[in-house]
Amino acid sequence: MKIESAVWKQWLDQDLDGELAAADKTQLAKILETYPEAGAERRSLEALHQAMDDDRIPVRPSFSDHVMEALPRAWWEREAHAGLPRWALPMAMMLVLALGATLTLGSVAEVGRFAGLGTTIVDFMQATFLAGSGMLFATWRGFGLGLEELMAESGLNLLALAGGVLSLNVLFISMLRRRRPAAQTAEVSGSEESDS
Amino acid sequence: MQPPDEDLVASILKGKRLLFEELVGRYQGRLVNYLYRMLRNEEDAHDLAQEVFVKIYGALDRFDPKYRFSTWLFRVAQNAAIDKIRKRRLKLVSLHRPDTGDGDSGEWELEGQELTPYQEARNVERGTAIKQAIDGLPWEYQELISMRHYGELSYDEIAKLKEMPLGTVKNKLFRGRQMLKERLGDYLTD
Numbered sequence: 187m188k189i190e191s192a193v194w195k196q197w198l199d200q201d202l203d204g205e206l207a208a209a210d211k212t213q214l215a216k217i218l219e220t221y222p223e224a225g226a227e228r229r230s231l232e233a234l235h236q237a238m239d240d241d242r243i244p245v246r247p248s249f250s251d252h253v254m255e256a257l258p259r260a261w262w263e264r265e266a267h268a269g270l271p272r273w274a275l276p277m278a279m280m281l282v283l284a285l286g287a288t289l290t291l292g293s294v295a296e297v298g299r300f301a302g303l304g305t306t307i308v309d310f311m312q313a314t315f316l317a318g319s320g321m322l323f324a325t326w327r328g329f330g331l332g333l334e335e336l337m338a339e340s341g342l343n344l345l346a347l348a349g350g351v352l353s354l355n356v357l358f359i360s361m362l363r364r365r366r367p368a369a370q371t372a373e374v375s376g377s378e379e380s381d382s
Numbered sequence: 383m384q385p386p387d388e389d390l391v392a393s394i395l396k397g398k399r400l401l402f403e404e405l406v407g408r409y410q411g412r413l414v415n416y417l418y419r420m421l422r423n424e425e426d427a428h429d430l431a432q433e434v435f436v437k438i439y440g441a442l443d444r445f446d447p448k449y450r451f452s453t454w455l456f457r458v459a460q461n462a463a464i465d466k467i468r469k470r471r472l473k474l475v476s477l478h479r480p481d482t483g484d485g486d487s488g489e490w491e492l493e494g495q496e497l498t499p500y501q502e503a504r505n506v507e508r509g510t511a512i513k514q515a516i517d518g519l520p521w522e523y524q525e526l527i528s529m530r531h532y533g534e535l536s537y538d539e540i541a542k543l544k545e546m547p548l549g550t551v552k553n554k555l556f557r558g559r560q561m562l563k564e565r566l567g568d569y570l571t572d
Contacts, residue, residue, distance in 0.1 A: 195556070195560075196552065196553075196556050199552075199555065199556045199559060200537075200552060200556075203530065203537070203555075205536065205537050205552075230563060230570055231559070231563070233570035234559060234562060234563055234566065234570055235531075237508060237512055237566070237569065237570060238512065238531050238532075240509075241509055241512050241513070242411070242415050242532065243414065243415060243418050243424055243427070245410045245411050245414050245428070246428055249406075249410055249414070249428060249431075249432070250403055250406045250407055250410060252432055253403075253406050253410075253432050253435045253436065254400075254402070254403055254406070256432060256436050257399070257402065257435075257436060257439050258436065258439070258440055260439065260440055260442065260443070261443075262395055262442075262443045263397060263399060
């Protein structure tokens with residue numbers, strides 16, 4: 187079987203790149219045995235590869251250190267290191283307040299009865315809801331009246347109200363802070379300075 | 383056995399930032415040399431390679447493990463290099479362009495081998511000849527040869543990166559090298 191030189195020259199090229207198919211490799215080996223010009227072509231290609239290899243530049247020794255120093259702190263990195271989700275703190279505060287209110291109110295109202303626990307939680311949620319809805323929808327007058335009514339009803343209601351409002355504020359502030367990638371901004375601006 | 387790039391990326395995304403250094407180590411030589419061929423300046427190649435790694439790190443969460451990391455890295459590098467070339471308006475195919483690289487003359491020394499003054503001179507001459515021969519190739523051939531030889535990308539990766547059929551990649555690489563051989567002639571015989 188005669189194979190054109192253009193074909194086996196391409197095979198030689200691909201073979202030196204380690205990309206020649208196994209079947210073609212077998213045929214190429216036979217061609218190299220048969221045709222002396224194929225051997226010469228191979229040596230010439232090898233010399234070209236070698237010359238190009240020798241022409242590579244070395245990477246600066248401190249290159250990877252500089253890259254690592256310039257890396258920004260990515261958002262997924264902050265999430266991975268945070269451990270707890272962002273909503274955990276406000277939620278924990280809510281729960282602590284609810285528990286405190288439950289124990290206090292439950293002991294005053296109906297000591298030792300499990301039903302008191304549920305009632306107190308509902309009272310607490312109602313107070314929080316009133317505070318939230320009052321902030322959003324009520325007029326200052328209506329808000330004042332609502333507060334007055336709550337405060338007049340019980341001092342503990344006032345405490346629960348204050349706790350609920352505080353927790354909502356903390357939740358709101360933490361959500362706002364999440365939008366500001368402060369660390370990343372600082373590091374990126376540092377790398378830009380070094381570039382310029 | 384080294385973990386594959388895709389596993390390293392997954393670990394980095396779980397917060398193991400220092401593993402990125404391993405990825406940098408795997409690709410720094412290939413990337414710097416590829417960019418050096420594109421930009422013709424050692425300093426620029428290093429600076430741009432650093433920028434590419436930083437850019438890649440910031441976008442690591444968008445890496446799709448269906449594709450190879452190297453293909454993604456070199457695509458970003460290629461775009462960055464083209465942007466840089468456009469900005470600096472480099473003349474890419476002039477054979478007689480003066481060499482703006484720094485310290486190129488020392489690159490041909492072989493490690494642990496004493497060279498005679500003749501061999502040293504010959505190496506310098508050959509290095510310059512190779513640069514000129516590559517610079518003299520049509521842009522597409524230069525790019526493919528740089529990707530294959532200096533970026534060490536497989537034919538398949540180059541085909542994906544350049545959105546070319548595999549056969550076209552093989553043909554163009556073959557033809558590019560044939561042109562180089564003709565241009566380098568005597569320099570390849572000793």
